[in-house]
Amino acid sequence: MTFKTYLVEDNPVIRDNLVGFLEDIADATVIAHASGEAEAVSWLRKHRDSSDVAIVDLFLDQGNGLGVVDACRKRSAHQKVVVLSNYATPDMRARSKAMGADAFFDKSAEIDLLLDYCEKLSRTN
Numbered sequence: 001m002t003f004k005t006y007l008v009e010d011n012p013v014i015r016d017n018l019v020g021f022l023e024d025i026a027d028a029t030v031i032a033h034a035s036g037e038a039e040a041v042s043w044l045r046k047h048r049d050s051s052d053v054a055i056v057d058l059f060l061d062q063g064n065g066l067g068v069v070d071a072c073r074k075r076s077a078h079q080k081v082v083v084l085s086n087y088a089t090p091d092m093r094a095r096s097k098a099m100g101a102d103a104f105f106d107k108s109a110e111i112d113l114l115l116d117y118c119e120k121l122s123r124t125n
Contacts, residue, residue, distance in 0.1 A: 002029050003122045006043070006051040008068050009084075010035040010061040014107070018055070018084075021111065026118035028053075037063020041071040049076060053121055055114075057107070058085040058092065069099045080121060084114060 005028045009015040015033055022028040031051060034040035037060055044054070054072055058065035065083060072081045080103070083096040088106035096104050105114040 002027050003052040003118075004029055004031045004050060005118070006031060006040075006047075006054045007033040008035075008040045008054065008056040008060065008065060009033065010057065010059070014057075021115060022055075022118060025115050027122040028118055036061045037065070037067045040068045044068070044071050048074075049079075051079065053080040053082060053118065055082045055084050056101075058083060058087055058096075066095065066099055069096060069101050073100045082114065082117065 005022055007015060007018060007030050009018060019030045022030060032043055032047070034043055040056070054068070056065040056068045065085065069081055069083065072079070075081070081101050083101045083104045084107050085092065086107045088104065093104045103117055105111070105117070
């Protein structure tokens with residue numbers, strides 16, 4: 001069963017590639033996307049129960065991904081928040097988890113792990 005993904009990524013090439021990977025490999029449907037923090041937070045507030053997972057980059061055109069992760073704190077138990085970033089330092093992983101992220105993946109080295117994570121989510125939804 002397909003699961004609904006909200007994607008927060010400011011780079012259009014990376015965003016398009018992620019949409020393809022998620023829809024082809026992880027049986028996900030990307031229902032919407034944003035390139036900045038304010039846009040993402042606004043969408044999340046208006047569509048609180050629309051997605052099963054939010055995948056969030058840390059560095060955005062406007063604002064940052066930690067603000068988006070923080071805006072997801074009041075989500076349903078089944079909803080997951082994943083950080084996907086090139087800035088995968090131990091400190092950023094810890095900060096993301098402390099802000100409420102369920103998982104953190106390095107954009108340059110852990111795309112396969114992200115896809116595995118999403119495939120597992122799709123089996124449980």
